[in-house]
Amino acid sequence: MDTPGKTRREVVSGLLFVGATVAGPVAAADEFKFGLTPVFLTNDLELLARLRDYLQRRTAHSVRLVTKRTYQEITSLLISGQLDAAWICGFPFVAYKPQLELVAVPVWQGKPLYRSYLITGRDRAAQSLDDLKGDVHAFSDPDSNSGWLVTATALAKRNRFFGQTLFTWGHRNVVRAVASGLATSGSVDGYVYEVMRETEPELIGRTRVVGQSELLGFPPIACAATLASDPRIKRFQKALVGMSEDQEGQSVLRMLRLDGFSVEDSSLFDSIAAEVSVVRGSAG
Amino acid sequence: MSALRLPLSIKMPLVVTIFMAAVAIFVTERVLSRLEETQTRHLHDLATVYLDGLASALTDPVVRDDVWEVFDILDRARQTHAGMKPTETVVASADGRVLASSDPRSTPPWSRLPANLLPGHAATPAVVTRESDGTAVARRDLASADRTVGSVHASFDITPLLAERRSVLVTLLVTNTALTLGFALIAWLTVTRMMRPIQVLTRHLQVGAEHQVSPIPDRTVDRAPGEFRTLFGAFNELAAAVRDREVLSRQLAEEERLASLGRLASGMAHEINNPLGGLFNALDTLKEHGGRTDVRGRTIDLIERGLRGIRNVVRAALVTYRVDGETNVLRAADVEDLRLLIEPEIRRKALILRWSNDGYDEISVSPSTVRQVVLNLLLNACQTTPPEAEVAFDARLEGPFLLVEVSDSGPGLPETARDVLLAKNDRAPIAHSSGLGLWMVRRLVSEAGGAIAVKSRKPTGTTIQITMPLAAEEKLADVA
Numbered sequence: 001m002d003t004p005g006k007t008r009r010e011v012v013s014g015l016l017f018v019g020a021t022v023a024g025p026v027a028a029a030d031e032f033k034f035g036l037t038p039v040f041l042t043n044d045l046e047l048l049a050r051l052r053d054y055l056q057r058r059t060a061h062s063v064r065l066v067t068k069r070t071y072q073e074i075t076s077l078l079i080s081g082q083l084d085a086a087w088i089c090g091f092p093f094v095a096y097k098p099q100l101e102l103v104a105v106p107v108w109q110g111k112p113l114y115r116s117y118l119i120t121g122r123d124r125a126a127q128s129l130d131d132l133k134g135d136v137h138a139f140s141d142p143d144s145n146s147g148w149l150v151t152a153t154a155l156a157k158r159n160r161f162f163g164q165t166l167f168t169w170g171h172r173n174v175v176r177a178v179a180s181g182l183a184t185s186g187s188v189d190g191y192v193y194e195v196m197r198e199t200e201p202e203l204i205g206r207t208r209v210v211g212q213s214e215l216l217g218f219p220p221i222a223c224a225a226t227l228a229s230d231p232r233i234k235r236f237q238k239a240l241v242g243m244s245e246d247q248e249g250q251s252v253l254r255m256l257r258l259d260g261f262s263v264e265d266s267s268l269f270d271s272i273a274a275e276v277s278v279v280r281g282s283a284g
Numbered sequence: 285m286s287a288l289r290l291p292l293s294i295k296m297p298l299v300v301t302i303f304m305a306a307v308a309i310f311v312t313e314r315v316l317s318r319l320e321e322t323q324t325r326h327l328h329d330l331a332t333v334y335l336d337g338l339a340s341a342l343t344d345p346v347v348r349d350d351v352w353e354v355f356d357i358l359d360r361a362r363q364t365h366a367g368m369k370p371t372e373t374v375v376a377s378a379d380g381r382v383l384a385s386s387d388p389r390s391t392p393p394w395s396r397l398p399a400n401l402l403p404g405h406a407a408t409p410a411v412v413t414r415e416s417d418g419t420a421v422a423r424r425d426l427a428s429a430d431r432t433v434g435s436v437h438a439s440f441d442i443t444p445l446l447a448e449r450r451s452v453l454v455t456l457l458v459t460n461t462a463l464t465l466g467f468a469l470i471a472w473l474t475v476t477r478m479m480r481p482i483q484v485l486t487r488h489l490q491v492g493a494e495h496q497v498s499p500i501p502d503r504t505v506d507r508a509p510g511e512f513r514t515l516f517g518a519f520n521e522l523a524a525a526v527r528d529r530e531v532l533s534r535q536l537a538e539e540e541r542l543a544s545l546g547r548l549a550s551g552m553a554h555e556i557n558n559p560l561g562g563l564f565n566a567l568d569t570l571k572e573h574g575g576r577t578d579v580r581g582r583t584i585d586l587i588e589r590g591l592r593g594i595r596n597v598v599r600a601a602l603v604t605y606r607v608d609g610e611t612n613v614l615r616a617a618d619v620e621d622l623r624l625l626i627e628p629e630i631r632r633k634a635l636i637l638r639w640s641n642d643g644y645d646e647i648s649v650s651p652s653t654v655r656q657v658v659l660n661l662l663l664n665a666c667q668t669t670p671p672e673a674e675v676a677f678d679a680r681l682e683g684p685f686l687l688v689e690v691s692d693s694g695p696g697l698p699e700t701a702r703d704v705l706l707a708k709n710d711r712a713p714i715a716h717s718s719g720l721g722l723w724m725v726r727r728l729v730s731e732a733g734g735a736i737a738v739k740s741r742k743p744t745g746t747t748i749q750i751t752m753p754l755a756a757e758e759k760l761a762d763v764a
Contacts, residue, residue: 136392136393136394138352164393164394166351166352166393167352168352168356169352173352173356176356176359177352177355180355180359180388180389181387181388181389181392182351182352182355182384182388182392182393183388
């Protein structure tokens with residue numbers, strides 16, 4: 001936290017930032033804008049505040065966390081340069097690969113990988129995706145890998161498998177929809193589901209997992225390809241990767257239930273790219 | 285009306301109870317209807333606030349057919365809404381298809397709108413209460429640019445409201461019942477207390493009617509409240525007057541008895557006196573012409589007849605009033621003797637006596653009873669019949685009964701005497717003269733198990749008929 005090597009200038013800019021926050025969006029043009037999607041539990045305001053505090057301290061820059069309702073909005077803002085970086089899903093990263101550059105990938109349970117879950121109501125006897133035919137199925141987002149692409153790939157050759165589908169614009173909402181009975185099954189991020197097991201056991205208790213996908217690349221943090229060598233991005237990347245060695249960063253990671261962030265090769269998302277080609281092939 | 289005959293100590297509490305019950309029913313009805321109005325208004329306000337609040341948020345998602353967002357709004361509204369909660373909220377599109385429900389398991393999306401919800405259009409929230417199943421349903425249409433795009437429905441569980449009404453009803457019932465019973469008790473105690481002097485008076489009057497009028501003790505009089513002290517005083521004066529009258533009428537009865545005895549005695553004396561003159565004449569004849577055998581024999585014969593007549597009269601009187609040595613066999617001659625006893629009265633008033641005593645010789649019936657009854661009736665008949673008019677006597681057997689009829693030509697039996705005779709009114713005042721004898725007749729006849737009938741005679745007079753039952757066969761055989 002209070003590193004001995006902290007320069008006078010850093011302290012002054014920190015103070016300036018505090019003044020700016022109080023005075024309002026004066027320093028807006030100079031903010032580091034970090035976009036967030038419901039790949040994790042963005043509804044935890046305490047977590048967001050701590051994440052921002054940590055990033056501001058480590059990058060010595062004022063940081064604004066930007067959340068939108070859909071992946072699409074964040075992806076568009078990121079590609080158009082209105083966001084400096086964003087925590088997006090593997091699917092838009094693959095889809096817009098030429099325009100995007102990988103900054104860091106979260107490490108969960110020791111690996112930068114996660115799974116997609118198929119869930120249904122607690123009292124239902126379904127054993128696999130085949131048992132879910134005719135369901136009202138809740139997807140998270142049409143730009144989500146775990147919350148749409150994985151299931152869509154599995155059903156690429158089967159038309160009108162589900163009775164009805166709906167998008168809930170968030171993995172937590174998929175769990176809510178299935179738990180309440182609005183949807184009879186849903187496609188959800190395995191990482192979000194496991195975190196919710198601890199944070200909202202009552203809600204999770206009303207659902208059960210029918211199937212899990214193979215391990216896929218964890219939703220990454222990306223920036224526009226044009227900004228890849230920007231020093232602000234580099235500082236930001238360093239802050240992310242160094243989170244596990246920082247006390248404040250560790251408390252943020254504990255809340256995220258993540259081990260840390262690592263720099264990975266974009267080939268991590270090849271399996272997702274393969275899914276995209278399957279879906280596009282079937283669609284085309 | 286039989287209710288009017290209830291005692292005052294019951295009637296007053298009853299009136300209080302009926303009055304209180306009427307007040308209680310009225311008050312309960314008012315309170316409950318006001319409570320129902322208040323609850324209905326409250327429910328309507330609640331539904332309006334709830335549905336209006338949802339409507340603005342829901343319109344856009346409904347236009348977009350966004351099932352999730354509609355559900356999300358309903359879900360959040362449920363989580364934050366405090367107070368009386370809607371049990372279910374359903375949002376439907378304009379064609380009556382469910383978009384989302386707060387309870388998707390019972391009302392899944394894309395299903396038809398459940399029948400229990402309101403089908404009609406309602407630009408402002410409409411609420412319908414269904415007390416039978418303890419629910420209320422409300423509907424509000426969702427409009428965008430003057431076009432109805434869908435509707436939002438809420439159902440409320442109104443069982444707490446109904447339970448509140450019930451508990452208010454129970455409270456009112458219990459309170460009113462307790463009040464009514466309390467007031468009835470107070471009324472009963474008050475009336476009973478007020479009626480106590482009346483009860484004292486009633487008791488004394490009842491005792492007076494059955495036995496002898498006794499005045500209310502001074503101690504009770506002194507303790508009685510004002511008006512009743514005056515009343516008690518008046519009653520005590522009345523009691524004293526009644527006692528005086530009783531003493532007087534007893535004296536009167538005694539005098540009457542003595543008078544009737546005197547009359548009988550004078551008749552007997554007369555009956556004895558008549559032959560006595562002849563006997564003294566006969567004695568003079570014997571003194572002067574006793575030597576002549578023919579005269580002596582004739583005179584002694586005369587004396588014997590005179591003495592026999594006297595003996596008969598004396599014996600008749602003796603037999604009539606003999607109490608001991610009673611036999612149970614009446615001879616026709618026993619009745620015939622009575623003619624001898626009333627003969628002087630008949631002669632004195634120059635009455636015509638028609639006498640019929642036939643058809644039996646010896647019958648098993650108490651002779652003293654029959655003779656006393658017949659003598660009394662004959663004496664009464666002679667007394668009431670004007671001079672030179674007819675008195676009739678008839679005794680005969682009719683089946684197992686001795687039938688005796690005594691008729692007079694008097695002005696008719698007075699009502700009081702008839703009542704005494706027929707035991708219609710035991711306590712009828714005993715009229716001056718004639719009463720006591722009749723009372724004795726009735727007593728004797730009823731003791732012997734007989735019956736009395738009174739008939740009017742044409743053109744004038746009365747016939748009194750006595751029916752005396754004969755004793756059973758074996759008794760007759762015994763006597764024989």
